[in-house]
Amino acid sequence: MDMxxxxxxxxxxxxxxxxxxxxxxxxxxxHGPAPEPEPEAESLLFVKPQTKRLIVGALLWxxxxxxxxxxxxxxxxxxxxxSISLRYGTPISGQSAxxxxxxxxxxxxxxxxxxxxxxxxxxxxxxEFVTLNAAAIFYSGDAGLVWPAQYLDGTAPGVTDGVGCAVxxxxxxxxxxxxxxxxxxxxxxxxxxxxRGVFEGEDMVALLSVRDEDxxxxxxxxxxxxxxxxxxxxxxxxxxxxAGLGAPDSVLLGAPAMLAxxxxxxxxxxxxxxxxxxxxxxxxxxxxxxxxxxLVALFGFALLLPGLLxxxxxxxxxxxxxxxxxxxxxxxxxxxxxxxxxxxxxxxxDMGYGILVFKQIGIAFLSAGIxxxxxxxxxPARGIED
Numbered sequence: 001m002d003m004x005x006x007x008x009x010x011x012x013x014x015x016x017x018x019x020x021x022x023x024x025x026x027x028x029x030x031h032g033p034a035p036e037p038e039p040e041a042e043s044l045l046f047v048k049p050q051t052k053r054l055i056v057g058a059l060l061w062x063x064x065x066x067x068x069x070x071x072x073x074x075x076x077x078x079x080x081x082x083s084i085s086l087r088y089g090t091p092i093s094g095q096s097a098x099x100x101x102x103x104x105x106x107x108x109x110x111x112x113x114x115x116x117x118x119x120x121x122x123x124x125x126x127x128e129f130v131t132l133n134a135a136a137i138f139y140s141g142d143a144g145l146v147w148p149a150q151y152l153d154g155t156a157p158g159v160t161d162g163v164g165c166a167v168x169x170x171x172x173x174x175x176x177x178x179x180x181x182x183x184x185x186x187x188x189x190x191x192x193x194x195x196r197g198v199f200e201g202e203d204m205v206a207l208l209s210v211r212d213e214d215x216x217x218x219x220x221x222x223x224x225x226x227x228x229x230x231x232x233x234x235x236x237x238x239x240x241x242x243a244g245l246g247a248p249d250s251v252l253l254g255a256p257a258m259l260a261x262x263x264x265x266x267x268x269x270x271x272x273x274x275x276x277x278x279x280x281x282x283x284x285x286x287x288x289x290x291x292x293x294x295l296v297a298l299f300g301f302a303l304l305l306p307g308l309l310x311x312x313x314x315x316x317x318x319x320x321x322x323x324x325x326x327x328x329x330x331x332x333x334x335x336x337x338x339x340x341x342x343x344x345x346x347x348x349x350d351m352g353y354g355i356l357v358f359k360q361i362g363i364a365f366l367s368a369g370i371x372x373x374x375x376x377x378x379x380p381a382r383g384i385e386d
Contacts, residue, residue, distance in 0.1 A: 083254030116141025154197030255337030
């Protein structure tokens with residue numbers, strides 16, 4: 001009897017809910033079936049795992065591509081700086097600099113270096129509007145070796161121009177209030193100079209040319225161009241000695257720029273190594289097609305090898321691949337070069353160089369981390385199949 005009464009009550013409650021729904025009366029809280037979620041809201045809240053992986057993978061690849069482009073551009077900026085620089089605590093006299101050039105001329109085509117001399121000092125500049133102190137670099141030789149820059153207007157004074165100068169855009173705005181100043185006159189420590197060019201730069205700096213035959217200036221730095229394709233420290237010091245320049249306090253070779261080039265392609269090398277491992281796993285699972293695929297892979301690698309070698313610095317390519325001592329000796333030389341840069345007395349140009357180097361290290365750290373994330377998202381055994 002009790003069961004029949006309960007069934008009757010339940011049936012009466014259901015009929016009451018149906019009647020109330022037809023009459024437009026909402027059921028009391030806690031009664032009636034729960035509302036089903038709308039399909040549109042459910043599709044927005046829940047994304048398939050495969051879609052999430054595709055989105056994350058695409059973001060990682062885009063970030064890696066952007067960092068690779070920035071890293072290569074930054075490494076190319078470092079390559080604009082000279083690869084051989086000598087620094088002297090005791091200034092080189094103008095007469096010694098002149099004799100060193102005569103020695104280089106007499107050697108002719110014997111793969112000797114050609115020197116560019118310069119020194120940096122604080123100088124008073126005076127225009128028709130203002131007088132201020134700024135950094136001045138007096139140079140004799142190639143201005144591009146002394147201060148690599150992008151010129152907005154004009155160019156640097158030549159080797160025979162003893163009255164010309166080039167100023168940074170920041171110094172031009174400070175002296176004249178604008179960058180359209182090519183041909184303007186300026187006093188540098190009481191000596192009249194004519195502006196030949198304006199280059200990009202956040203520092204207030206000017207390049208003041210000194211004629212080759214002018215022996216009145218003394219210099220504390222020497223940039224060497226030409227000579228051997230891959231000179232070492234002994235080659236450089238030997239030239240300085242026989243040319244009459246004396247032993248330099250510091251010999252700065254292009255190790256930081258070379259390191260930046262290697263760091264720029266480090267993520268590509270990581271992905272290449274991962275691809276080799278994944279390819280090896282794939283070959284083990286597909287023995288029937290092993291020979292044909294291996295032949296195609298070797299042929300493709302042979303086609304890509306020249307381009308890969310061009311991306312490497314010349315000093316990282318051994319003259320004989322069987323010379324295994326090359327790498328140990330080369331790593332030792334790179335370490336000595338880096339220590340020489342850290343121990344040398346810093347100049348204004350070196351600050352910009354160091355900023356580019358540390359920037360490259362940061363870019364390499366981020367790009368290598370992203371490349372590692374890409375490699376670890378799938379095992380090598382599944383990497384090629386997916």
